[in-house]
Amino acid sequence: MPTSMRFNWVRVIQIGLIGGVLALLVSLVGMVQEFSERDIIAGVITMGLTVLFLIFMLTGYIAAARLLEKPGVLTVIGSALAGLISAGLLALLVLAMQEFNLRPVLVYSSPQLIKILTFDKGLNPGLFYLLGVGMAVGVLGGIIYILPNQIRRAVTSGLTWVALLGLLQQLIQVSLGRSPAVDDALAWMFGKGTEKGLSTFGAIFVFFVVALGSFLWANQGPRVRGRIQALPPSGQRSLRWGGIALLVFILFYLPILLGLYLSEVVNQVGLFILLGLGLNIVVGFAGLLDLGYVAFYAIGAYTMGVFTTASGELVWAAGWNFWQALPVAIGMATLAGIILGIPVLGMRGDYLAIVTLGFGEIIRILALSDFLKPFIGGSQGIVSIPPAQISSFAANNSQRLYYLIVVGILIALFIANRLRDSRIGRSWKALREDEDVAQAMGINLVLTKLLAFATGAAFSGLSGAILASKLGTIYPHSFALLISINVLSVVIVGGLGSIPGVFVGSLILVGLPELLREFAEYRLWIYGALLVVMMLTRPEGFWPEATHKREFHEEHNTVLEMNP
Amino acid sequence: MSAILSSRSVTKRFGGLVAVNSFDVDIPDQSISSIIGPNGAGKTTFFNCVTGFYTAEEGEILFKEERIDGLRTDLVTKMGISRTYQNIRLFANLTAIENIMVGQHPHLKTNWFDAVFHTRRYHLDEKIALQEALRLLKFVGLAGSGDLLARNLPYGAQRRLEIARALANKPTLLLLDEPTAGMNPNETAEMMRFIRNLRDELGITILLIEHDMRVVMGISEQVSVLDFGMKIAEGTPDQIQRNPQVIEAYLGRGAASGLGLASARA
Numbered sequence: 001m002p003t004s005m006r007f008n009w010v011r012v013i014q015i016g017l018i019g020g021v022l023a024l025l026v027s028l029v030g031m032v033q034e035f036s037e038r039d040i041i042a043g044v045i046t047m048g049l050t051v052l053f054l055i056f057m058l059t060g061y062i063a064a065a066r067l068l069e070k071p072g073v074l075t076v077i078g079s080a081l082a083g084l085i086s087a088g089l090l091a092l093l094v095l096a097m098q099e100f101n102l103r104p105v106l107v108y109s110s111p112q113l114i115k116i117l118t119f120d121k122g123l124n125p126g127l128f129y130l131l132g133v134g135m136a137v138g139v140l141g142g143i144i145y146i147l148p149n150q151i152r153r154a155v156t157s158g159l160t161w162v163a164l165l166g167l168l169q170q171l172i173q174v175s176l177g178r179s180p181a182v183d184d185a186l187a188w189m190f191g192k193g194t195e196k197g198l199s200t201f202g203a204i205f206v207f208f209v210v211a212l213g214s215f216l217w218a219n220q221g222p223r224v225r226g227r228i229q230a231l232p233p234s235g236q237r238s239l240r241w242g243g244i245a246l247l248v249f250i251l252f253y254l255p256i257l258l259g260l261y262l263s264e265v266v267n268q269v270g271l272f273i274l275l276g277l278g279l280n281i282v283v284g285f286a287g288l289l290d291l292g293y294v295a296f297y298a299i300g301a302y303t304m305g306v307f308t309t310a311s312g313e314l315v316w317a318a319g320w321n322f323w324q325a326l327p328v329a330i331g332m333a334t335l336a337g338i339i340l341g342i343p344v345l346g347m348r349g350d351y352l353a354i355v356t357l358g359f360g361e362i363i364r365i366l367a368l369s370d371f372l373k374p375f376i377g378g379s380q381g382i383v384s385i386p387p388a389q390i391s392s393f394a395a396n397n398s399q400r401l402y403y404l405i406v407v408g409i410l411i412a413l414f415i416a417n418r419l420r421d422s423r424i425g426r427s428w429k430a431l432r433e434d435e436d437v438a439q440a441m442g443i444n445l446v447l448t449k450l451l452a453f454a455t456g457a458a459f460s461g462l463s464g465a466i467l468a469s470k471l472g473t474i475y476p477h478s479f480a481l482l483i484s485i486n487v488l489s490v491v492i493v494g495g496l497g498s499i500p501g502v503f504v505g506s507l508i509l510v511g512l513p514e515l516l517r518e519f520a521e522y523r524l525w526i527y528g529a530l531l532v533v534m535m536l537t538r539p540e541g542f543w544p545e546a547t548h549k550r551e552f553h554e555e556h557n558t559v560l561e562m563n564p
Numbered sequence: 565m566s567a568i569l570s571s572r573s574v575t576k577r578f579g580g581l582v583a584v585n586s587f588d589v590d591i592p593d594q595s596i597s598s599i600i601g602p603n604g605a606g607k608t609t610f611f612n613c614v615t616g617f618y619t620a621e622e623g624e625i626l627f628k629e630e631r632i633d634g635l636r637t638d639l640v641t642k643m644g645i646s647r648t649y650q651n652i653r654l655f656a657n658l659t660a661i662e663n664i665m666v667g668q669h670p671h672l673k674t675n676w677f678d679a680v681f682h683t684r685r686y687h688l689d690e691k692i693a694l695q696e697a698l699r700l701l702k703f704v705g706l707a708g709s710g711d712l713l714a715r716n717l718p719y720g721a722q723r724r725l726e727i728a729r730a731l732a733n734k735p736t737l738l739l740l741d742e743p744t745a746g747m748n749p750n751e752t753a754e755m756m757r758f759i760r761n762l763r764d765e766l767g768i769t770i771l772l773i774e775h776d777m778r779v780v781m782g783i784s785e786q787v788s789v790l791d792f793g794m795k796i797a798e799g800t801p802d803q804i805q806r807n808p809q810v811i812e813a814y815l816g817r818g819a820a821s822g823l824g825l826a827s828a829r830a
Binding site for chain 2: 414415418419422423424425426427429430433434436437438439440441442443444445451455547548549550551
């Protein structure tokens with residue numbers, strides 16, 4: 001049908017332009033330039049170009065998806081066109097930069113950017129290279145779309161892993177460097193000497209191994225699973241215990257393997273997991289949008305600080321140790337959760353969000369106030385908070401603190417999991433779905449809401465208490481609004497109401513930025529972009545809440561007939 | 565038969581609008597009764613007053629001879645009144661079974677401590693809740709779809725799931741707000757039989773709001789007619805069908821005088 005065909009071509013051009021604008025944006029905010037310092041594959045492709053390629057590929061992919069019902073040769077042409085248009089906009093940018101001095105307005109439109117975009121080949125062949133590459137990568141995106149499901153997944157996971165390993169090469173090598181034998185054995189995979197990223201051979205190797213693995217799992221996975229299910233119960237049980245033992249083993253040796261710096265990153269992720277598990281109860285299960293969640297974190301931390309500080313600057317100090325103060329910290333946070341909960345019982349949605357937002361700020365400003373300065377230190381905060389200690393084992397560095405955090409997470413995980421699958425969890429979810437109807441089901445809204453606030457606040461208080469003993473000093477500005485927003489993002493990106501989602505969300509939103517510190521400038525930018533894309537394409541999160549199977553399906557066919 | 569639910573001159577206003585005006589009704593125990601009336605007549609408002617969503621400004625509502633007006637919704641439910649909604653209001657992202665299990669909330673006792681430490685009470689509660697949910701699922705003819713999300717169920721199934729969820733409250737009075745809305749004649753006939761079963765087998769008193777006159781006249785023992793918040797007639801289906809005021813309310817004055825005797829079909 002020619003008419004619908006023409007319409008679709010317009011779509012392709014639109015998509016190409018959108019991709020191009022995105023590529024322009026990424027170039028002009030300096031991401032391409034900054035990211036070009038780092039190679040993904042040593043000497044072959046930098047991280048900056050990877051970002052551009054990713055945009056071209058997505059453009060090609062989306063163009064292919066929108067072009068025709070049934071993929072074919074036309075699809076590939078469409079993808080090529082879309083990629084070409086995207087690259088074309090960049091080429092125009094290069095020409096514009098040649099002609100005019102854009103730098104007063106756009107600081108990053110530097111000769112260096114031109115160099116990167118023209119592959120250091122000068123304008124004449126360089127721009128054609130750019131267009132050609134845009135087209136080729138667009139076609140690649142189109143081809144990925146056409147590929148059968150299993151192969152597509154294999155290819156994309158292969159590419160993802162190459163990018164990921166290339167990105168994290170330094171960290172991997174540093175943490176493996178502890179055992180020179182392993183380091184030497186894997187040296188061929190990475191760039192030599194000061195070169196960053198994977199070696200060319202390493203990249204190809206990783207790609208094929210991951211792709212093959214993914215492909216095999218897609219084919220053989222169900223059979224393996226079937227065989228495991230066919231095992232006798234004793235076999236399954238020993239398998240499960242084997243899995244748990246392996247997990248415990250890994251959890252135990254992780255900090256030793258990772259070293260100080262990476263353990264520190266893991267700890268930060270861990271604290272956010274704790275916070276996320278708590279907020280997931282409030283927002284994910286009970287649907288109460290709480291934007292002042294940082295308040296309980298602060299209360300936990302400050303209580304720990306006041307009760308354990310050894311500084312002697314405060315009017316009143318208990319001089320307790322961590323373990324004595326911990327229950328008080330959790331208790332105070334829980335109490336605060338209830339106290340905040342009471343005035344907002346009748347509020348919903350936006351109103352609740354605004355009031356809790358205010359509460360979070362009130363706590364921070366109180367901590368900052370001169371009025372309370374004698375008690376909690378004002379803007380100077382509380383110093384000399386001792387680390388947690390069991391006999392001679394003090395959690396005074398990140399490798400040791402790790403164990404404390406892991407135990408905290410395991411407890412929180414246990415509680416959150418069990419609550420979810422109980423009468424209480426169900427009443428929270430009912431509340432989330434429809435408050436009026438939940439109440440009409442006989443659910444006491446007051447109790448149910450307060451229970452959610454209190455449990456969430458308790459986890460947050462625990463996290464805060466650990467934070468205080470981790471840092472040794474706490475200041476009001478450690479508890480800014482941004483923490484609430486970050487935790488909420490963690491919960492949303494992972495998947496509202498999903499417990500594994502909290503782990504995924506924390507790793508992505510806290511772990512990755514921490515590992516990529518050198519690009520901290522773009523952190524919030526990427527954060528925002530990620531959230532927007534997530535909400536558009538995967539509103540249920542990276543690891544959505546699983547539905548619980550409770551009925552063993554007997555007959556499927558009688559389902560929809562009326563036979564009461 | 566004594567009245568299980570009595571409304572004494574209940575009045576509910578929204579600003580200047582009198583949605584329910586001095587409404588009196590007695591619902592006999594173990595009966596099937598209906599409230600009918602044109603759109604906006606105040607039927608659902610009355611339901612909302614009974615279940616505690618709204619508080620009536622005047623009058624009183626008695627359930628089993630106790631005042632329930634002004635009582636909180638969850639307490640009304642605990643006394644034995646549950647309801648369904650005109651526009652189905654299931655917990656859309658919970659499975660069918662979970663929906664019914666939420667309905668059992670008032671009859672379970674698990675607290676925070678039980679849930680975390682899996683005490684005997686927790687195990688007992690969960691077992692009872694699941695069994696009861698499966699039983700109700702079967703009762704409403706949804707066996708096999710228990711693990712589907714409520715929002716993925718077809719329309720008719722959603723209606724029945726909503727009733728199953730209301731039954732999980734173990735009510736003695738069930739308020740059904742347009743249970744056959746949007747159903748085809750076969751489904752409607754099936755629903756009528758189902759409603760009759762509820763009363764005959766479980767002894768539950770049923771109060772319906774319904775627009776489909778075949779349903780109303782087919783299964784009700786008592787019909788009350790509301791128009792602009794006022795009760796204009798009450799009686800058996802036969803009496804209502806012959807009542808000139810009712811015909812006028814539904815069809816207009818001209819039709820009422822012209823028809824005289826109407827086979828009341830809205």
